[in-house]
Amino acid sequence: MARARTSGSLSDVRQQLGERIADLSKRATRLSPLDIHAQMDAIREVAAINGLAALECLAHRSAQLALLPGHRVSVQCCLEHMDEALSSNRSTDTNAILAALAIRLH
Incomplete structure (x- = not known):
């Protein structure tokens, strides 16, 4: 898969x-926890695909958290900081x- 390299495409x-x-x-x-998981996985x-490894790992962890009790608070926190x-x-x-x-979530 091609990775985004130019500043325009990264933007x-x-x-x-x-x-x-x-x-x-x-x-x-x-949304249900499974729907949140699917959105975070997307x-x-x-x-x-675009080489944003830190965001990739954080989204993966957030997707996992979405399936746990109390997920709404943790996912909302992740989304705010990702933004x-x-x-x-x-x-x-x-x-x-x-x-x-990421450190805070672990």
Whole structure:
């Protein structure tokens, strides 16, 4: 699979992921745990295809958390921080936010 390498396409991917995260965040309270898992897995897949390893791992963990009791709070927290990370213009900030969140979840 081709990986996104140019800044324009990476920007497009980040925007697409941001839209998916925002949509899931709005609808999460009405979705079943399995639906949330599927949506997070779709986010993970897009991140994986485009070489966003930190986001891929975090989305994978969030998908797992969606299936556990108390999932709504943990998933909402993950979505908020993922959105913050993707909104950053600096990749170092993005990675720092995602790494901090990953540590917090473990």
